[in-house]
Amino acid sequence: MNSEIDLHCHSTASDGKLPAAELVARAAERGVKTLAITDHDTAEGYRLGQAAAQELGVRLIPGIELSCIWGGVTIHIVGLNFDPESDVMRAAEQAQTEARSSRSQIIAERVGKRLKHDIDLAEVQAYAGGESIGRPHFAQYLIDKGLVPSMAVAFNKYLGAGKPGDVKASWPEMATVVQWIAAAGGIPVMAHAHLYNMTRTKLRACLADFVDAGGRGLEVAYGQMDNNQRGQMAGLAREFELLGSCGSDFHGPNRFGLDLGVMPPFPADVTPVWQSWA
Incomplete structure (x- = not known):
């Protein structure tokens, strides 16, 4: 389905194909009314997209997708509706840039x-x-x-794997990035948890630690997620009393037909993350 809310997509500020202003314009054309540009480890997409959003009447939410580690697994945490100019978020962006540069x-x-x-x-x-x-x-x-x-x-x-250039980035622990987002006034959301190739037991342990650190949301309607995955994520959101988020994870035009706003229907029995936003 095409949703009017898309809280996960990428611009050229990270690995997307469209500049932020063009991404906002495409969202407007596709009927997306609330958008978060969640570039990897930077909120620059939000900063660069504000003028276009105001001009086109799209509600642009501050967003970022932060890389981190839990139990040896790389996890992505989306931050939503934080203060992008806060000292803590600026410091977080710098720390992530340095981690990438070091690698x-x-x-x-x-x-x-x-x-x-x-x-x-x-x-x-x-x-x-x-x-x-x-x-x-x-x-x-x-x-x-x-x-x-x-x-x-x-x-x-x-x-490749096991070769000299197979270097893992020195990402921070999951609890650290969750606390960065919360300290900046935002909502930490675990991104695409159905893609981490964990057993259900391990994923539940990860979510328990996420909640303990201050995590508040889980993506329950995502891109080309199938109905079984959607049901699993909705069940975990209810079990851990997490707010639900949704997003296409659109990076640019592609041959798979995925576009801004494209995702499964939002589960009716999960409280949406945007419900409390003014």
Whole structure:
């Protein structure tokens, strides 16, 4: 279905394909009335989209998607309706930027040492554009420098699992990012929990810790989530007394037909996160 509320999408401030203003315009065209741009580890999408939202009559909610660790698993926590100019949120964004930067430097050093080639991070950043540097950007750099013949070889020899460039980001613990969002006056929401490949027991333990840290919401209507996943998330929201959130996780035009506002119907027996917003 097409929802009038979409609280999970991405702009070019992280890994989306559309600038924030274009994303807001597309939302307006598609009948989305309340939107949160939740770029990875930055609230810049919200800042850059405000003028377009005011002009087009879209209610733009401050949003961010923060990476963190719980039990050795990378978890994403969406922050909604916080103060993007608060000291705590600005500090959180800086901390996440430094975590990403540190990872890129380690990859460059390890892969460069193996290849006996000094990797220029500024050149790798050019492949990433406005996005954070990822391993595919390193791979393209290696190809263009003639150091490997293909993307497959780049990953098989240097960047894939267990290879020198397989470096995990030093993300903070889940409780830390939950507390950042809460301290900035926002609502911490666990994103796409059905995609973490955890057993039900482990996911329930994760949610228990999330709630203990101050977590308040769970995505219960998400992109191309199927009915079974939707039912599981709705049941967990009720069990842990969490507010429900919804979002497409739209990154840009794609061949799968996913667009802004596209998601399953919101479960009728879950309290929506936006109910208390003025």
